[in-house]
Amino acid sequence: MKIFTKRVSNAFLPIIFIFSLTLISCSKNEPDVIVQGQAKIKLINAVEPEIKQEVFMDNEKLTTAPLAFGETSGYIKILSGNRNLSYVGSNNMNTNTSLNFTPSITYSAFLVSDRNGNKQIINYNLSNADLSTAKVRFINLTPFFAAGINVSIQAGSPFINALLFKEDSNYFNVDGGAALRCNVVGSGSVKTISASDLLPGKIYTIWFSGLTAATLEPHIILDN
Template identity: 30%
Template sequence: MKIKTLIAAVTLSMALASCSKDDDNYTPQPISGVSVYHASPTTEKLDFYVGTNKANQADFAFGNKIEYLNVYSGERQVTIKKKGAEASVVTEKLTFEPQTGYSLFVADKFDALKFLLLKDDLTKPAASKARVRFINLSPDAPALNLSIAGKDTDLFTNKLFKEYSTFETIDAADKVTFNVKNTTGGALATSIADVKIESGKIYTIWVKGLVAATDDTKIGVVVSEHKL
Protein backbone atom coordinates (compact mmCIF):
# COMPACT_ATOMS: atom_id res chain seq x y z
CA MET A 1 0.00 0.00 0.00
CA LYS A 2 1.25 3.48 -0.79
CA ILE A 3 2.33 6.00 1.81
CA LYS A 4 -0.58 8.36 1.09
CA THR A 5 -2.91 5.71 2.48
CA LEU A 6 -1.41 6.02 5.95
CA ILE A 7 -3.66 8.87 7.06
CA ALA A 8 -6.65 7.22 5.36
CA ALA A 9 -5.95 3.99 7.21
CA VAL A 10 -5.71 5.76 10.55
CA THR A 11 -8.88 7.75 9.81
CA LEU A 12 -10.77 4.57 8.92
CA SER A 13 -9.58 2.89 12.12
CA MET A 14 -10.80 5.85 14.15
CA ALA A 15 -14.17 5.80 12.38
CA LEU A 16 -14.60 2.10 13.07
CA ALA A 17 -13.66 2.68 16.69
CA SER A 18 -16.26 5.42 17.07
CA CYS A 19 -18.94 3.11 15.66
CA SER A 20 -18.05 0.18 17.89
CA LYS A 21 -20.71 -0.71 20.45
CA ASP A 22 -18.95 -3.78 21.80
CA ASP A 23 -15.59 -2.38 22.90
CA ASP A 24 -15.52 1.13 24.28
CA ASN A 25 -11.79 0.79 25.02
CA TYR A 26 -10.74 0.08 21.42
CA THR A 27 -7.73 2.16 20.35
CA PRO A 28 -6.67 2.13 16.67
CA GLN A 29 -3.05 1.18 16.13
CA PRO A 30 -0.88 3.84 14.47
CA ILE A 31 0.54 3.07 11.03
CA SER A 32 3.94 3.73 9.41
CA GLY A 33 5.18 3.19 5.85
CA VAL A 34 8.37 1.42 4.75
CA SER A 35 9.81 0.73 1.30
CA VAL A 36 12.51 -1.93 1.01
CA TYR A 37 15.50 -1.96 -1.38
CA HIS A 38 17.66 -4.96 -2.32
CA ALA A 39 21.07 -3.28 -2.40
CA SER A 40 23.24 -6.32 -1.66
CA PRO A 41 25.48 -7.20 -4.64
CA THR A 42 24.55 -10.86 -4.90
CA THR A 43 22.70 -13.11 -7.31
CA GLU A 44 20.69 -14.48 -4.38
CA LYS A 45 16.97 -13.72 -4.46
CA LEU A 46 15.57 -12.84 -1.07
CA ASP A 47 12.35 -12.86 0.93
CA PHE A 48 11.53 -9.98 3.27
CA TYR A 49 9.42 -10.48 6.40
CA VAL A 50 7.78 -8.12 8.86
CA GLY A 51 7.21 -10.30 11.89
CA THR A 52 6.12 -13.64 10.45
CA ASN A 53 4.51 -12.14 7.35
CA LYS A 54 6.35 -12.24 4.01
CA ALA A 55 6.05 -8.86 2.31
CA ASN A 56 7.20 -9.62 -1.23
CA GLN A 57 5.07 -11.62 -3.63
CA ALA A 58 7.41 -11.35 -6.63
CA ASP A 59 11.13 -12.19 -6.67
CA PHE A 60 13.17 -9.73 -4.61
CA ALA A 61 16.45 -9.53 -6.54
CA PHE A 62 19.48 -7.22 -6.55
CA GLY A 63 18.40 -3.71 -7.50
CA ASN A 64 14.69 -4.36 -6.84
CA LYS A 65 12.44 -2.33 -4.55
CA ILE A 66 9.32 -3.17 -2.56
CA GLU A 67 7.06 -0.11 -2.62
CA TYR A 68 5.73 1.41 0.59
CA LEU A 69 4.16 -1.13 2.91
CA ASN A 70 1.86 -0.22 5.77
CA VAL A 71 3.28 -1.53 9.05
CA TYR A 72 2.14 -1.01 12.61
CA SER A 73 4.20 1.69 14.30
CA GLY A 74 6.57 0.95 17.17
CA GLU A 75 9.17 -1.79 17.42
CA ARG A 76 8.87 -4.41 14.67
CA GLN A 77 11.04 -7.38 13.79
CA VAL A 78 12.20 -7.51 10.17
CA THR A 79 13.93 -10.47 8.58
CA ILE A 80 15.71 -11.43 5.38
CA LYS A 81 15.78 -15.04 4.19
CA LYS A 82 16.99 -16.66 0.99
CA LYS A 83 14.07 -17.15 -1.39
CA GLY A 84 11.98 -20.09 -0.17
CA ALA A 85 14.24 -20.84 2.80
CA GLU A 86 13.25 -21.18 6.45
CA ALA A 87 16.50 -20.00 8.04
CA SER A 88 17.07 -16.27 8.55
CA VAL A 89 20.07 -14.53 6.98
CA VAL A 90 19.63 -11.39 9.09
CA THR A 91 16.95 -10.27 11.53
CA GLU A 92 16.64 -7.08 13.54
CA LYS A 93 14.13 -5.12 15.59
CA LEU A 94 13.50 -1.66 14.15
CA THR A 95 11.38 1.20 15.47
CA PHE A 96 8.92 3.07 13.24
CA GLU A 97 7.28 6.36 14.18
CA PRO A 98 3.55 6.83 13.47
CA GLN A 99 2.50 8.27 10.09
CA THR A 100 6.13 8.42 8.94
CA GLY A 101 7.71 7.01 5.80
CA TYR A 102 10.96 5.04 5.79
CA SER A 103 13.38 3.48 3.31
CA LEU A 104 14.98 0.22 4.42
CA PHE A 105 18.06 -0.90 2.47
CA VAL A 106 19.35 -4.47 2.54
CA ALA A 107 23.02 -3.56 2.27
CA ASP A 108 26.55 -4.98 2.00
CA LYS A 109 27.83 -8.27 0.59
CA PHE A 110 25.67 -11.34 1.18
CA ASP A 111 27.96 -12.81 3.86
CA ALA A 112 27.78 -9.52 5.80
CA LEU A 113 24.16 -8.44 5.22
CA LYS A 114 22.82 -5.61 7.34
CA PHE A 115 19.93 -3.14 7.33
CA LEU A 116 20.16 0.61 6.77
CA LEU A 117 16.95 2.37 7.85
CA LEU A 118 16.41 5.98 6.75
CA LYS A 119 13.52 8.30 7.50
CA ASP A 120 12.01 9.79 4.33
CA ASP A 121 11.25 13.51 4.08
CA LEU A 122 8.20 13.46 1.84
CA THR A 123 7.56 17.20 1.75
CA LYS A 124 6.19 18.02 -1.69
CA PRO A 125 8.57 20.06 -3.90
CA ALA A 126 7.67 23.45 -5.34
CA ALA A 127 6.25 23.76 -8.87
CA SER A 128 8.70 22.67 -11.62
CA LYS A 129 11.01 21.23 -8.94
CA ALA A 130 11.86 17.77 -7.60
CA ARG A 131 13.72 16.61 -4.52
CA VAL A 132 16.55 14.05 -4.47
CA ARG A 133 18.72 12.22 -1.93
CA PHE A 134 22.03 10.41 -2.59
CA ILE A 135 23.31 7.21 -0.92
CA ASN A 136 26.52 5.25 -1.51
CA LEU A 137 25.66 1.54 -1.17
CA SER A 138 28.67 0.08 -3.00
CA PRO A 139 30.68 -1.88 -0.37
CA ASP A 140 34.05 -1.56 -2.15
CA ALA A 141 33.67 1.95 -3.57
CA PRO A 142 35.65 4.93 -2.28
CA ALA A 143 33.97 8.17 -1.23
CA LEU A 144 31.70 9.32 -4.05
CA ASN A 145 30.19 12.54 -5.39
CA LEU A 146 26.99 12.92 -7.41
CA SER A 147 26.70 15.53 -10.15
CA ILE A 148 24.28 16.49 -12.90
CA ALA A 149 25.88 16.63 -16.33
CA GLY A 150 26.25 20.23 -17.48
CA LYS A 151 26.33 21.67 -13.96
CA ASP A 152 29.51 23.25 -12.60
CA THR A 153 29.02 22.18 -8.98
CA ASP A 154 28.53 18.65 -7.64
CA LEU A 155 25.13 18.08 -6.11
CA PHE A 156 26.43 15.87 -3.26
CA THR A 157 29.99 15.14 -2.19
CA ASN A 158 32.20 12.76 -0.22
CA LYS A 159 29.78 9.94 0.62
CA LEU A 160 31.44 6.75 1.87
CA PHE A 161 29.72 3.35 1.95
CA LYS A 162 26.33 3.64 3.72
CA GLU A 163 26.62 7.42 3.98
CA TYR A 164 23.73 9.51 2.65
CA SER A 165 22.64 13.08 2.04
CA THR A 166 19.57 15.03 2.99
CA PHE A 167 16.93 15.66 0.32
CA GLU A 168 17.79 18.63 -1.90
CA THR A 169 15.79 20.47 -4.58
CA ILE A 170 16.65 20.26 -8.28
CA ASP A 171 14.93 21.36 -11.49
CA ALA A 172 12.52 18.97 -13.15
CA ALA A 173 13.60 17.94 -16.67
CA ASP A 174 12.78 15.33 -19.31
CA LYS A 175 16.37 14.06 -19.68
CA VAL A 176 18.94 14.25 -16.91
CA THR A 177 22.32 12.51 -16.74
CA PHE A 178 23.59 11.76 -13.24
CA ASN A 179 27.34 11.16 -12.90
CA VAL A 180 28.88 9.41 -9.91
CA LYS A 181 32.54 10.35 -9.44
CA ASN A 182 35.32 9.42 -7.07
CA THR A 183 35.71 12.20 -4.53
CA THR A 184 39.50 11.94 -4.82
CA GLY A 185 40.56 12.74 -8.38
CA GLY A 186 37.07 13.01 -9.86
CA ALA A 187 37.22 9.86 -12.00
CA LEU A 188 33.83 8.69 -13.27
CA ALA A 189 32.66 5.63 -11.32
CA THR A 190 29.26 5.14 -13.01
CA SER A 191 26.45 7.15 -14.54
CA ILE A 192 22.86 6.98 -15.70
CA ALA A 193 21.54 8.96 -18.66
CA ASP A 194 18.20 10.26 -19.93
CA VAL A 195 16.42 10.08 -16.58
CA LYS A 196 13.08 11.86 -16.49
CA ILE A 197 12.84 13.95 -13.33
CA GLU A 198 9.21 14.97 -12.89
CA SER A 199 7.87 18.08 -11.24
CA GLY A 200 6.56 17.45 -7.74
CA LYS A 201 8.28 14.06 -7.38
CA ILE A 202 10.78 12.83 -4.76
CA TYR A 203 13.67 10.47 -5.57
CA THR A 204 16.47 8.55 -3.92
CA ILE A 205 19.55 8.10 -6.11
CA TRP A 206 21.68 5.23 -4.88
CA VAL A 207 24.90 3.58 -5.99
CA LYS A 208 24.73 -0.21 -6.10
CA GLY A 209 27.14 -3.05 -6.84
CA LEU A 210 30.87 -3.63 -6.69
CA VAL A 211 33.69 -1.69 -8.31
CA ALA A 212 35.63 -4.95 -8.68
CA ALA A 213 32.80 -6.90 -10.36
CA THR A 214 32.20 -7.34 -14.10
CA ASP A 215 28.97 -9.36 -13.92
CA ASP A 216 25.43 -8.29 -13.02
CA THR A 217 26.66 -7.14 -9.61
CA LYS A 218 28.99 -4.50 -11.05
CA ILE A 219 28.71 -0.90 -9.90
CA GLY A 220 25.77 1.12 -11.16
CA VAL A 221 23.39 3.86 -10.12
CA VAL A 222 19.62 3.66 -9.57
CA VAL A 223 17.07 6.48 -9.49
CA SER A 224 14.13 5.37 -7.34
CA GLU A 225 10.94 7.39 -7.10
CA HIS A 226 9.11 7.60 -3.80
CA LYS A 227 5.62 6.73 -4.99
CA LEU A 228 3.35 8.75 -2.75
Protein backbone atom coordinates in the same frame (compact mmCIF):
# COMPACT_ATOMS: atom_id res chain seq x y z
CA MET B 1 -44.67 5.08 54.63
CA LYS B 2 -42.92 8.20 53.45
CA ILE B 3 -40.53 8.04 56.39
CA PHE B 4 -39.76 4.36 55.63
CA THR B 5 -39.07 5.14 51.95
CA LYS B 6 -36.76 8.01 52.81
CA ARG B 7 -34.78 5.87 55.23
CA VAL B 8 -34.40 3.07 52.69
CA SER B 9 -33.16 5.48 49.97
CA ASN B 10 -30.71 7.03 52.40
CA ALA B 11 -29.41 3.61 53.31
CA PHE B 12 -28.77 2.81 49.66
CA LEU B 13 -26.98 6.06 48.88
CA PRO B 14 -23.48 4.77 49.76
CA ILE B 15 -24.05 1.67 47.62
CA ILE B 16 -25.25 3.75 44.69
CA PHE B 17 -22.24 6.06 45.09
CA ILE B 18 -19.77 3.17 45.08
CA PHE B 19 -21.51 1.60 42.07
CA SER B 20 -21.29 4.93 40.20
CA LEU B 21 -17.56 5.21 40.94
CA THR B 22 -17.09 1.68 39.62
CA LEU B 23 -18.84 2.56 36.37
CA ILE B 24 -16.74 5.72 35.96
CA SER B 25 -13.47 3.91 36.61
CA CYS B 26 -14.41 1.17 34.14
CA SER B 27 -15.15 3.75 31.44
CA LYS B 28 -11.63 5.22 31.63
CA ASN B 29 -8.97 4.11 29.10
CA GLU B 30 -6.68 1.40 30.34
CA PRO B 31 -3.31 3.04 31.12
CA ASP B 32 -1.33 0.19 29.54
CA VAL B 33 -3.05 0.33 26.14
CA ILE B 34 -0.74 1.72 23.43
CA VAL B 35 -2.52 3.35 20.49
CA GLN B 36 -0.83 2.34 17.24
CA GLY B 37 -1.12 3.93 13.83
CA GLN B 38 0.13 2.92 10.41
CA ALA B 39 3.43 3.56 8.68
CA LYS B 40 4.53 2.53 5.18
CA ILE B 41 7.66 0.69 4.13
CA LYS B 42 9.40 -0.10 0.84
CA LEU B 43 11.83 -3.05 0.73
CA ILE B 44 15.01 -3.14 -1.38
CA ASN B 45 17.60 -5.89 -1.95
CA ALA B 46 20.91 -4.03 -2.44
CA VAL B 47 23.25 -7.03 -2.08
CA GLU B 48 25.50 -8.26 -4.88
CA PRO B 49 25.73 -10.95 -6.16
CA GLU B 50 22.10 -11.83 -6.62
CA ILE B 51 20.54 -13.83 -3.78
CA LYS B 52 16.76 -13.56 -3.77
CA GLN B 53 15.24 -12.43 -0.48
CA GLU B 54 11.88 -12.94 1.20
CA VAL B 55 11.05 -10.30 3.81
CA PHE B 56 9.18 -10.84 7.07
CA MET B 57 7.95 -8.51 9.80
CA ASP B 58 7.28 -10.16 13.17
CA ASN B 59 7.21 -13.50 11.31
CA GLU B 60 4.55 -12.28 8.85
CA LYS B 61 5.70 -12.33 5.21
CA LEU B 62 5.63 -8.94 3.49
CA THR B 63 6.88 -9.90 0.03
CA THR B 64 4.62 -11.47 -2.59
CA ALA B 65 7.71 -12.73 -4.47
CA PRO B 66 11.40 -12.92 -3.50
CA LEU B 67 13.42 -9.77 -4.23
CA ALA B 68 16.45 -10.21 -6.50
CA PHE B 69 19.39 -7.77 -6.35
CA GLY B 70 18.22 -4.28 -7.28
CA GLU B 71 14.52 -5.11 -6.97
CA THR B 72 12.15 -2.96 -4.93
CA SER B 73 8.78 -3.78 -3.44
CA GLY B 74 5.82 -1.44 -3.56
CA TYR B 75 4.93 0.46 -0.40
CA ILE B 76 3.44 -1.79 2.27
CA LYS B 77 1.28 -0.55 5.15
CA ILE B 78 2.49 -1.72 8.56
CA LEU B 79 1.61 -1.07 12.18
CA SER B 80 3.87 1.49 13.81
CA GLY B 81 5.95 0.81 16.91
CA ASN B 82 8.87 -1.54 17.55
CA ARG B 83 8.90 -4.29 14.92
CA ASN B 84 11.29 -7.05 13.93
CA LEU B 85 12.25 -7.01 10.23
CA SER B 86 13.93 -10.01 8.58
CA TYR B 87 15.39 -10.67 5.14
CA VAL B 88 15.65 -14.41 4.43
CA GLY B 89 17.73 -15.41 1.41
CA SER B 90 17.16 -18.30 -0.97
CA ASN B 91 20.19 -19.84 0.78
CA ASN B 92 18.17 -19.67 4.07
CA MET B 93 20.53 -17.07 5.58
CA ASN B 94 18.57 -14.74 7.87
CA THR B 95 19.35 -11.05 8.43
CA ASN B 96 17.14 -9.32 11.00
CA THR B 97 16.92 -6.17 13.05
CA SER B 98 14.54 -4.39 15.42
CA LEU B 99 13.22 -1.06 14.11
CA ASN B 100 10.91 1.60 15.51
CA PHE B 101 8.31 2.97 13.08
CA THR B 102 6.46 6.26 13.64
CA PRO B 103 2.80 6.55 12.53
CA SER B 104 2.22 8.24 9.14
CA ILE B 105 5.93 8.15 8.20
CA THR B 106 7.18 6.40 5.06
CA TYR B 107 10.35 4.27 5.14
CA SER B 108 12.76 2.48 2.81
CA ALA B 109 14.55 -0.57 4.26
CA PHE B 110 17.65 -1.76 2.38
CA LEU B 111 19.46 -5.06 2.77
CA VAL B 112 23.18 -4.28 2.33
CA SER B 113 26.46 -6.17 2.64
CA ASP B 114 30.05 -5.21 3.43
CA ARG B 115 33.14 -6.53 1.60
CA ASN B 116 33.25 -9.59 3.83
CA GLY B 117 29.66 -10.54 3.05
CA ASN B 118 28.27 -9.44 6.43
CA LYS B 119 24.71 -8.29 5.84
CA GLN B 120 22.61 -5.74 7.68
CA ILE B 121 19.36 -3.81 7.25
CA ILE B 122 19.48 -0.02 6.97
CA ASN B 123 16.27 1.98 7.26
CA TYR B 124 15.66 5.55 6.01
CA ASN B 125 12.57 7.75 6.23
CA LEU B 126 11.04 9.99 3.58
CA SER B 127 10.92 13.77 3.11
CA ASN B 128 8.01 15.92 1.91
CA ALA B 129 7.49 16.84 -1.74
CA ASP B 130 8.27 20.17 -3.40
CA LEU B 131 5.92 20.74 -6.33
CA SER B 132 8.30 23.04 -8.26
CA THR B 133 11.39 20.80 -8.23
CA ALA B 134 12.43 17.18 -8.00
CA LYS B 135 13.60 16.28 -4.50
CA VAL B 136 16.50 13.84 -4.47
CA ARG B 137 18.71 12.12 -1.90
CA PHE B 138 21.60 9.71 -2.47
CA ILE B 139 22.71 6.60 -0.58
CA ASN B 140 26.00 4.77 -1.15
CA LEU B 141 25.32 1.05 -0.66
CA THR B 142 28.48 -0.37 -2.25
CA PRO B 143 31.45 -1.07 0.07
CA PHE B 144 34.01 -1.19 -2.75
CA PHE B 145 34.88 2.51 -3.07
CA ALA B 146 36.96 3.66 -0.11
CA ALA B 147 37.20 7.18 -1.58
CA GLY B 148 33.42 7.55 -1.88
CA ILE B 149 31.14 8.86 -4.64
CA ASN B 150 30.70 12.36 -6.05
CA VAL B 151 27.51 13.77 -7.57
CA SER B 152 27.31 16.96 -9.62
CA ILE B 153 24.82 18.76 -11.86
CA GLN B 154 25.92 18.33 -15.48
CA ALA B 155 29.46 19.78 -15.79
CA GLY B 156 29.33 21.71 -12.52
CA SER B 157 31.23 21.13 -9.30
CA PRO B 158 30.07 18.24 -7.08
CA PHE B 159 27.36 19.10 -4.58
CA ILE B 160 27.95 15.71 -2.94
CA ASN B 161 31.57 14.97 -2.13
CA ALA B 162 32.92 11.54 -1.23
CA LEU B 163 29.68 9.91 -0.09
CA LEU B 164 30.89 6.84 1.82
CA PHE B 165 29.42 3.36 2.24
CA LYS B 166 26.06 3.37 4.09
CA GLU B 167 25.99 7.18 4.18
CA ASP B 168 22.89 9.01 2.97
CA SER B 169 22.91 12.60 1.76
CA ASN B 170 20.52 15.39 2.60
CA TYR B 171 17.65 15.99 0.21
CA PHE B 172 18.42 18.31 -2.69
CA ASN B 173 15.96 20.22 -4.88
CA VAL B 174 16.87 19.69 -8.54
CA ASP B 175 15.44 22.03 -11.16
CA GLY B 176 13.77 20.55 -14.22
CA GLY B 177 16.09 20.01 -17.18
CA ALA B 178 19.18 19.31 -15.04
CA ALA B 179 21.04 16.06 -15.62
CA LEU B 180 23.21 14.59 -12.85
CA ARG B 181 26.69 13.10 -13.13
CA CYS B 182 27.99 10.46 -10.71
CA ASN B 183 31.49 9.03 -10.36
CA VAL B 184 33.77 7.32 -7.89
CA VAL B 185 36.19 9.88 -6.43
CA GLY B 186 39.35 9.93 -8.55
CA SER B 187 37.79 8.01 -11.44
CA GLY B 188 37.11 9.39 -14.90
CA SER B 189 34.27 6.91 -15.43
CA VAL B 190 31.03 8.89 -15.22
CA LYS B 191 27.41 7.74 -15.06
CA THR B 192 24.70 10.21 -16.07
CA ILE B 193 21.18 10.45 -14.68
CA SER B 194 18.98 12.03 -17.33
CA ALA B 195 16.96 15.13 -16.50
CA SER B 196 13.88 13.32 -17.84
CA ASP B 197 14.23 10.79 -15.00
CA LEU B 198 13.69 13.48 -12.33
CA LEU B 199 10.27 15.14 -12.52
CA PRO B 200 9.12 18.21 -10.53
CA GLY B 201 6.90 17.38 -7.55
CA LYS B 202 8.44 13.93 -7.17
CA ILE B 203 10.70 12.57 -4.43
CA TYR B 204 13.52 10.21 -5.34
CA THR B 205 16.00 8.03 -3.54
CA ILE B 206 19.02 7.19 -5.70
CA TRP B 207 21.23 4.42 -4.33
CA PHE B 208 24.52 3.23 -5.74
CA SER B 209 25.87 -0.25 -6.40
CA GLY B 210 29.00 -1.42 -8.21
CA LEU B 211 32.07 -3.61 -7.84
CA THR B 212 34.39 -1.30 -9.80
CA ALA B 213 34.35 2.37 -10.80
CA ALA B 214 33.32 1.32 -14.32
CA THR B 215 30.32 -0.64 -13.00
CA LEU B 216 29.04 2.12 -10.69
CA GLU B 217 25.27 2.07 -11.08
CA PRO B 218 22.66 4.56 -9.78
CA HIS B 219 19.30 2.94 -8.95
CA ILE B 220 16.37 5.37 -8.94
CA ILE B 221 13.42 4.81 -6.59
CA LEU B 222 10.31 6.98 -6.87
CA ASP B 223 9.17 7.65 -3.30
CA ASN B 224 5.79 9.32 -3.92
